[in-house]
Amino acid sequence: MTLDIAAGTQLRFAEYFTEIPSEPETRATLIESWFPARELSQLIAKDRRVRDPAYAAHRWWARRPPALLRALLIASVLPPGVSAQEFWRRYASEEHHLAGKTVYDPFMGGGSTLVEAQRLGASVMGSDVDPMSVRIVKSELAPVDGNELREYGKLLLAHLHSELSWLYPSEPDAEPLHYFSIAEVQCPSCSATGPLYRNLVLVRDPKKAGAVVRDHAITAFCPVCSKLHNLKSAHRKEIRCCGKRFKITQGTFRSGAYHCPSCDVASTHRELKTGAARRRVLAVEETQENGRRRLRAPNNEDEAEQLQAVREWEAQRPHLPHPEGEIRATRSDERPRSYGVNKYEELFTPRQLLVLGHALKWIRDNVQADDFRRALELAISNALATNNRLCGYATDYGRLSALFSVRGYSLPALTVELNPLHETAGRGTIAACIERVAKSDTGEIRRHIWDAQTEQPRPNLFSFLRKNQPFWVELKNATSASDAEALEKIDVAIFDPPYFDFIAYDELSEFHRAWFGELDLAGDPLLPRSEEPVESFGLQLGQCLSEMVNRARGSNPFAFTYHSANPDAWRAVGVALDFAGLVVTKLWPIRSDGHMGHHSNPGNCEWDVVVVCRPKAGTAAQEFSDEVSLWVSNMKPLEVNAADIRNFNFAIDMARSRFAKVF
Template sequence: MTLDVATGTQLRFAEYLTDLSSVPETQTSLIESWFPARALSQVIAKDRRVRDSAYAAHRWWARRPPALLRALLLATALPCGVAEEEFWERYASEEPHLLGKTVYDPFMGGGSTLVEAQRLGASVMGSDVDPMSVRIVKSELAPVKGEKLREYGKLLLAYLQSNFSRLYPSETGASPLHYFSIAEVQCPACAEDGPLYRNLVLVRDPKKVGAVVRDHALTVFCPACWKLHYLDSPDRKVLLCCDRRFKIAEGTYRAGAYHCPSCGLTSTHRDLKTGVAKRRIVAVEETKANGRRNLRMPSEEDESVQLRSAREWASQRDFLPHPKGEIRATRSDERPRSYGINAYEDLFTHRQLLVLGHALKWIEENVPEPDFRAALELAVSNSLSTNNKLCGYATDYGRLSALFSVRGYSLPALTVELNPLHETGGRGTIAACIERVAKSDAAKVRRHVWDIQSRRPVPNLFTFSRNFGSSSVSLKNAASASAPEAIEKIDVAVFDPPYFDFIAYDELSEFHRAWFGELDLAGEPLLPKAGNPVESFGMQLGTSLREMVKRARGSNPFAFTYHSANPDAWKAVGVALDFAELAVTRLWPVRSDGHMGHHSNPGNCEWDVIVVCRPKRGTANHALEETPERWVAEMKPLNVNDADVRNFTFALEMAKTRFARVL
C-alpha cells in the first residue's frame, strides 16, 4: 500500500498494521489504519473557492468542508487494507459506493454530512434541535425542480414590482440599488445630537479586479451640510466644504466609541442605543442603463417614502407575516440588545417589513405545492441577512456586507439598505436568492481530487445522482432517548458536534426563525454550563453518543471532527467518550478551516482533529505513539500555528488513556 506520508510515518503505519495482522479485515475500517490527512488538507484548500450549489440555498454558520466529509464517509465504511490508489479512485468516482448503507448525523446543522453521504448512494438520517437546520437540510436533500421554481419566482417578483417599486423611487430613470445612512445620536453628557461615522468615504475605486468601476476615485460626504463630493484623486486627505477643513479618513466613531464633537465625551453603542437611533440617508447608489453605478444625494421623495412606509406598515402589520418575539435577554452574546434593539421586528426598516411580509403572504396564498412553497420561503429567509438594518458595505469593492458575515450581530457605522426588488444587481436581492435555491438541484459540481501521479489536487467534474437511498430528517435533541422499537439502525456515523468554545448558532438562526414562528428549539443546545462546564458539556455529548451507539449495527467505527486550543474542551470530549463507553482507535489532523480576512485571528484553530472511536467491547488498550511534533512534521509544508499545536497536544492527551486497538 502506498501512503501519502513521509517514510518514517510509513514504517510506523506498517508496524501498526503488523500488530493488527491477526485481526480479520472486516472488523476494522480503513480510517483506523490509514487516512490521507496531508493530501486531503491540500484538496480542501483548493476547494475553498468552489461554489457547490447544494449548499448555497441558505446560509448556515458552521460547515465542515464537503471534501473532508466525503473522505471521512469513505474511509469509515471501507475495510482496512484498501490501497491509496483505490481510495482516491473511489473518492473521484460518481458510483454509489455507500449504496445499501445508512449514514447518521445527530448534529446535522447545515447538512453537509448528509448531502455528501447521499451523493455516495447512502440512505441518510439526521437530526438537530434547530428548526432552521431542518428547513435547510430538507431542501438540500430533496431540492425542487429549478425551472418550475423560477416560474413561481417570476410571478412573485412581478407582484412585488407592481406593488412596491414605488418604495424605491428615482427621478433620473436609473434604478436605486443601495441607500447609505448613518446614525444621528445624542451625547449622554451634553445632550447634543451628532452624526456617528468612521470617515467621510462612501465609495472608493481602488482599480482592483472584481471591484466596481466608478467614474471617480472617491465619493465622500460633508458632515456639516451633507453634500456629496466626487474626487478624482484617491490620495486626497482633506475635504474643503462649508468654509471648514475635514479630514477624510477621520470621523466621530473611532476605537470602538463615539467621540462627541461638542464636549469630547466617549460613548459606546450601549450608551447611545445606536441601533434604534434616528438614521439619515446620506446617499443613494443607482445603476444606470449601461450598468455603471453612481451615487446621488437623497431626494425629497426618498425622505417621504420613509414616512409613508411607516404608516403603511402600521396599518398592515396585523395581517402580514413578520418577525415576532423579543430578543432573549439571557444570551451568550449581548448584541443586538446592547444596541437598544429588543425585538426582532426592530431589526428591519418599515419598507423591508412591507416587502418581505407581502412576499411571504403571496407565497402562502399562491403556491399550493408544499415543497415549492417551502423552497420559496427558504429564498425569502435567506434574503433576510441582506435586507435588515445592520448591513454594511465593502467600500473598495462595492458590495453589500451581509449580517452575520462575521458570525455575530455587528453594527456598521455606515449602514446600507438594499433595494430587494432590483432586477440586475445587488447582493442578496429576492431574485438572487430565488435563483440560489433554483440552482441547488444542479447535478454537476466541479471540485478537486488528489492526483496520485503528480501528488497534487486537480479539478474534477462530478455528476452527482440523488436517486439512491432514502432520507429522514427530524427536529430532535440528539441526547433525547428513543423508544427501542423506534430506533432505526445505522451503518456509519460521521458528525461535527458543537464545540466547547462555542458560537451560539441558535441565537443567529433565531433571526430567521422569528419570521416563521419557530423561536423554540427541540431541546437544549449542547453548550457548557457555567457552574461545571467540562462535566455538563461532556455528559450532554456523552448522552448523545450513547444514543448513537444504540442505533449502530455492523463493525464500522464512528468518526467526528473537533478542535479547540482550550484543554477543558478536550477534557469534556473525554468525559463524553467515557460515559458512552467508547474507545479511541485513531486520531488524524486535517487542515479544514484556513481563515481569511476578518475571520483571521492568531488564536483561531485551523486544523480539525478527527476522532475515530468505537465501543470498548472488542478492543484492548494500546499505546498511543503519536505526538504533536510528529503531526507537525508529517504535515509539512502546510503550516500549523501555535493554537493548533495546543489543539493537537490536548487531543492526544485526551486520547492517551482511552486509546485501543480492535481485538
Template sequence: MTLLEQGFPFDAVSRLVAADRRSRDAAYQVHRWWARRPPALVRAALIAARIPADTTVAAFRAAYGSTAPLLTGTTVLDPFAGGGTTLVEAARLGAIPVGRDIDPLAVLLVGHQLEPARAEAVQASGERLLAHLRVSLGDQWESTDADWAPLHYFTIPVVMCSECDHAGPLYRSLVIGRSTGAAGGVVRDAEVSAFCPDCYTTHSLKATAKTLTCCGHRRPLHAATYIKGRYRCPGCKAPSDHERLQTGAAPRVLVGVEETSVNRGTRRRIRPATDEDLHHEHRAAAWLAARAGRPLPLDRPIVTAPGDNRPVSHGITTIGMLHTARQAAYLAAAHDWIDDAGLDDGTERALRITVSSTVSSNNRLCGYATDYGRLAPLFSIRAFALPALTVELNPLNPSGGRGTLAAALLRTAKAADGTVRRHVLDSKNRPIAVSLGFPARNHPGAVATADSTSATRPDAPQADICLTDPPYYDFIPYDALSQVYRAWLPEQDLDAAPLLPAGDDPVADFGSRLGAALSTAAGSLKRDGLVAFTYKGGGDAWDAVGVALDEAKLRVTALWPVLADPHMGHHSHPGNCEYDLLIVARAVEQATPAEPTTSTVEWKHRLGDVSPADEKNFDHAMRIAGPRWGSPLAR
C-alpha cells in the same frame, strides 16, 4: 478494521481541504450556515469508514475521485445535522442519510439540500413572487428618475454624547463610494461620492480630491468622529463606545442613494437623498400597520450569547430593531405570498429558504465596501462591530446582484445542479481541480427537527456510520446566530435546549449531555458500526469529550488531525485553531484496550508547520484519547 481507523491519509485530505477553499458548491450556497465542515473532509471520512484498512493509497484516491454511488446500501447518521455537509456528501456517495437537529432552520435547509426543488419550478414561482412584490411594495423604492433604479440607501447614526448631551453624526469617513477602476469594482458616474456632515448632502468629486467644501467648512475626506472604536464628541471631545451611545437605537440620517442604470448595463450613480426618499419609509410603516396576516416577529427579543451581549448592548434589543420598516415589509409580504400561493412542498420550502437567505442582506447591520460598490452582508449579529455607514438594500432591484431576491432565487435554483468544482488527488497526491457530476439527490424525510438524544424513527434503518460535528464547548452557540432567520419562518423555536456548558460544573454538564447524544447515536448503529466526530478546543473542552466518551461507553480506535478552517490563513489569530481532530470510536464491547497507534509527533511531521494553538489542541486531544484507546475486535 477500516481505513478510517488505520492508515487514514489525513495529510493528503488536509491538502484537498485547502485546495477546495474557494471552490463553489451550489448545494451549500443557498443559505448561510456558520460552521460547515469541509466537504472534502466529510467525503474522505465516509469513504474511509467503509473500506478495509489495507486499502492502498491509489485505491483510496480512485474511490475519492469517483462519482459512482460507492456507499449504496449504507446508512449514515448525523445527530447534529447543522449545515448538512455530512448528509449531502453521504447522499452523493449513494448512502441513505438520516439526521436530526434542534434548529428548524437547519432542518429546512438540509431538507432542501437532500431533495432540491426543480430549478424550473423555483424560477417560475420566484418570478411570480417578484412580480407580486413589485406591484404591492414597489412604490417604497421608487426613483425620482425613470432611467435609474435604487439599489442602496446609505445612512449614518446621530448619537448623543453621554457627557454633554451634544447630538452629532457618527462616521468613519466622508466617503461613501469610489470608482477606482480596480478589477471587480463597479463603474459610477462620479469618481468619488462624499457627504457633508452638516447638511447630509452627497457631493460628486474627482478622484484627486482630498477635501470636501460645504456649509462654510472645508474638511478632509478622511475626517471622522468615530476613530479606533470610539466616538469623539465634537462638543466636549469625550470618547464613547457603542455601548454608552446605544448606537443601534440611535436615529439615522439618509445621506445618499446608489442607483443602477436601467439602460446602461452595470453603470451606477450615487445621488443626494430627496424628500421623496424619506417618504418611502413612511409608506412601508403604513403598509405594516394595515397588514392583516400571521403575527410579525418585530417584538421578539434578541437572545444574546454567553460572553457577548451584542447587539443588545448596542441598543438593538428586538428583531424589529434589526430591520427598517421597508425591510420588515418586504420579508412579511414575501412570506404572506408563499403562505397563500398553493405551492408544492418542495417549491414552498425552496422559496422559504430563498427569502430567509436575503435576511443577511436586508437588515440594519450591513456595511459597504466603498471601493468595490458591494454591500457587506451580515455574517452574524455578534461577529463584527456595528457599521457606521449602514446600507439598506432594495431587494427588488433587477440588476444589483449581491443580496437581492433575484440573485437569491438563482442560487436556490442551482442547488439542484449535481455538477460541482472540486479537487482530487493525482498520482503524486497533489490536488488537481476537476468537475464532478453527482447523481440527483432525492431523500425525503431524511432529516427531522429533534434533539440529538432522541431515538431515530422506528422505521428508520440502523446506521452503519455516525459521522457528526457536535457543538464545541467554547465556541459560538449557533442558535444565537440562527434566531435572526428563524424569526421570519413558520417554525421559529428550537426543539430543545442547545448543547452548551452550564451549571456549577460545566465540563461535567457538557460532557454528560454530549455523552447522551453519542450513546443514542451508538445505539442506533448496526453491531459493527462506528461513531466519528470532529472537535477542537482547549483543556476544558477536551476534558468534556473525555466525560462524553465514558458516558457513551465508547473506546477511541483512531484520532486524526484534519484541516478544517483553512480560510484563516494569514489572518489567523494566535488563539485560533485551523485543524480539527477527527475522533473515531466504537462501543467498548467491540474493542479491546490498546496503546495509541499514532502520535502528535507523527502528525506534526506529516503536516509541517502548525500553529501553537493547534499544537495545544493536538496535545489535549491525545491526552484524553490515550487512556480510552481501543483496538477493534476482529470480525
C-alpha cells in the same frame, strides 16, 4: 435512559453505562490505520472558493469542508489495506460507494455530512434542535425543480412590483440599488447629537478586478451638510465644505467608540444605543442604463416614500407575516440588545418589513405545493440577511455586506439598505435569493481531487446523480431516547458536535426563525453549564454517543471533528467517551478553518482533530504512540500555529488512556 444533570452532580460511566453486546465480529476499517490528512488539507484549501449550489441556497454558520466529509465517509467503510490509489479513485468517482448503507448525523446543522453521504448513495438520517437547520437540510436533500421554481419566482416578483415598486422611486434612466445612512447619536455626557461615522468615504474605485467601475476615484460626504463630493484623484486627503476642511480618513467612531465632537467623551454602542438611533440618509446609489453606477443625494421624493412606508406598515402590519417576539435577554452574545434593539422587528426598516411580509403572504396564499412553498420561503429567509438594518458595504468593491458575514450581530458605522426588488444587480435581492435556491437542484459541482502523479490538487467536474434515496430529517434533541419505529439502525456516523468554546448558533438562527414562528428549539443546545462545565458538557455529549451505540449496525467506527485550545474542552470529550463506553482508535489532524479570516487571528484554531472511536468490545488497550511533533512534521509545508499546538497536545492527552486497537 433519562439523564438529569443538576448543579454539582458527579456522574461516572460505571454507574450508568450497561455494556452493549458487540457484533459477532469486530473489524477494523481504513480510517483506523490510514487517512490522507495532509493531502485533504490541501484539497480543502483549494475548494474554499468553490461554491456548491446545494450549500449556497441558505446560509449556515458552521460547515465542515465537504471534501473532508466525503473522505471520512469513504474511509469509514473501506477495509484496512486499501491502497491510496484505490481510495483516491473512489473519492474522484461518481459511483455510489455507500449504496445500502445508512449514515447518521445527530448534530446536522447545515447538513453537509448528509448531502455528501447522499451523493455517495447512502440513505441518510439527521436531527438537530434548531428548526432552521431542518428547513435547510430538507431543501438540500430534496431540492425542487429549478426551472419550475423560477416560474413561481417570476409570479412573486411581478406581484411585489405591482404592489410595492413605489417604495423605491426611480429616475427615467436609473434605478435605486443602495441607500447609504449613518446614525445620529446623542452623547450621554453632554447630550449633544452628532453623526457617527468612521470616515467620509462612501464608495471608492480601487481599479481592482471584481470591483465596480466608477466615474470617480472617491465619493465622500460632508459630515455637516451631507453634500456629496466626487473626487477625481484617489490621493485626495480632504474635502472642503461648509467653510471647513475635513480629512476624508477621519471620523467620530474610532477604536470601538464614538468620540463626541462637542465634549470629546468616548461612548460605546451600548451607551449610545446606536441600533435604535435615528439614521441620516446620505446618498442613493443607482444603476444606470449604460451599466454604470452613480451616487446622488436623497431627494424629497425619497423622503416622502419613506414616511409613507412608515404609515403603510402601521396599517398593514396586522395582516402581514413579520418577525415576532423579543430578543432574549439571557444570551451568550449580548448583541443586538446592547445596541438598543429589543425586538426582532426593530432590525428591519418599514420598507423591508413591507416587502418581506408581502412576499411571504403571497407565497402562503398562492403556492399550494408544499415543497415549492418551502423552497420559496427558504429564499425569502436567506434574503433577511441582506435586507435589515445591520447591513454594511464593501467600499472598495461596491457590494453589500450581509448580516452574519462574520458570525455575529455586528453594527457597521455606514449601513446600507438594499432595494430588494432590483432584478439586475445587488447582493441578496429577492430575485438573486430565488435563483440560489433554484440552482441547488443541479448535480454538477466543480471541486478538486488529488492527482497522484503530480501530487497536487486538480479541478474536477462531478456529476452527482440522485437515486431518490430515502432520508429521515427531523427536529430532535440528540440526547433524547430514540423512537425505535421512526429511526432505523445506522451503519456510519460522521458528525461535528457543538464545541465547548461555543458560538451560540441558535441565537443567530433565531433571527430567521422569528419570521416563521419557530422561536422554540427541540431542546437545550449542547453547551457547557456554568456549574461543572466539563462534566455537564461531557455527559450530555456522552448521552448522544450512547444513542448512536444503541442503534449501530455492524462494527464501523464513529468519527467526529473537534478542536479547542482549552484543556477543559478535551477533558469533556473524554468524559463523553467514557460515558458511552467508547475507546479511541485513531486521531487525525486536518486543516479545515484556515481560509476563514476570523479564524486566522492569533489564538484561534485552524486545525480540527478527527476523533475515530468505537465500543470497547472487540478491542484491546494499546499505547498511543503519536506525538505532536510527528503530526506537525508530517503536515509540512502546511503551518501549525501555537493555538493548534495546544489543541493537538490536549487531544493526544485525552486519547492516551483511552486508546485501543481492534483485535
